[in-house]
Amino acid sequence: MEHTLRRFNFLQGHRTDFWWVEPAMVLVGLSLFIVYATWAAFQGNHYYTVSYLSPFYSPLIYVKTGVAGSAPLWHSLLGAWPSWWPDFLPASPALLILIFPGLFRFTCYYYRGAYYKAFAGSPPACAVGAVPQKKYQGETLLLLFQNLHRYALYMALLYLLILGADAIASFVYESQIGFGIGSIVLLINPILLGLYTLGCHSFRHLVGGRKDCFSCAGAGSINGVYRKVSWMNRNHKLFAWLSLFWVGFSDLYVRLVSMGIINDWNTWGV
Numbered sequence: 216m217e218h219t220l221r222r223f224n225f226l227q228g229h230r231t232d233f234w235w236v237e238p239a240m241v242l243v244g245l246s247l248f249i250v251y252a253t254w255a256a257f258q259g260n261h262y263y264t265v266s267y268l269s270p271f272y273s274p275l276i277y278v279k280t281g282v283a284g285s286a287p288l289w290h291s292l293l294g295a296w297p298s299w300w301p302d303f304l305p306a307s308p309a310l311l312i313l314i315f316p317g318l319f320r321f322t323c324y325y326y327r328g329a330y331y332k333a334f335a336g337s338p339p340a341c342a343v344g345a346v347p348q349k350k351y352q353g354e355t356l357l358l359l360f361q362n363l364h365r366y367a368l369y370m371a372l373l374y375l376l377i378l379g380a381d382a383i384a385s386f387v388y389e390s391q392i393g394f395g396i397g398s399i400v401l402l403i404n405p406i407l408l409g410l411y412t413l414g415c416h417s418f419r420h421l422v423g424g425r426k427d428c429f430s431c432a433g434a435g436s437i438n439g440v441y442r443k444v445s446w447m448n449r450n451h452k453l454f455a456w457l458s459l460f461w462v463g464f465s466d467l468y469v470r471l472v473s474m475g476i477i478n479d480w481n482t483w484g485v
């Protein structure tokens with residue numbers, strides 16, 4: 216009884232297993248991704264080659280032509296790069312759109328649990344002492360902001376369609392149907408993102424009939440779609456990481472091919 220009431224200092228506790236491995240991996244994995252994605256978004260170049268568009272830059276709202284590895288102007292939704300863009304920022308289409316998938320990941324229920332543990336240590340794992348906290352403030356500030364997740368989901372669903380269209384477009388080059396390694400890379404991307412996005416807790420709530428007490432609604436509420444979404448939901452952590460890795464890898468692949476550092480094997484002989 217005395218043990219259960221005791222408050223441990225930060226990182227202390229009775230656990231003798233390797234509890235620190237997972238938060239350490241989250242810390243390293245998320246840090247690497249954030250550094251790479253920020254760097255890639257600020258480049259503004261080498262995001263398009265053959266018919267492959269990096270997912271970090273899609274959809275293209277504006278395009279600045281004459282930049283190495285930039286997309287053709289017809290690819291842009293609103294045309295040429297605008298004159299109102301501030302000079303102190305690079306003319307990068309990624310800066311206009313990454314906020315939405317970023318918000319979706321940031322407010323994801325899985326990632327919240329993971330980065331609170333890994334970055335804030337509050338606590339770093341179950342039954343392990345946390346960084347000392349000020350008095351609990353209730354649902355204010357960051358916790359209120361996290362409620363945006365259900366709205367970010369709608370944007371994520373839209374991005375899923377856009378990235379799916381990009382994957383299909385990557386099988387056509389100069390009106391010729393074919394494929395390359397890049398087509399496969401860009402096809403896997405929306406599949407993994409779909410497994411992650413459609414396993415979202417908010418999406419499951421939506422397809423479950425938006426019931427706040429699902430068990431009260433009875434077994435009749437469980438439909439086939441709900442069962443499939445529940446399967447993806449049970450594997451949400453796995454798909455969160457696979458899709459995060461693959462979206463970064465897709466950008467890197469397009470970038471390296473565009474820069475001429477690696478060759479893309481494809482049926483067009485480009």
Ligand code: FES
Pocket residue numbers: 319323324325326364411412414415416417418451
């Ligand atoms: S809970 Fe993770 S994406 Fe919604």
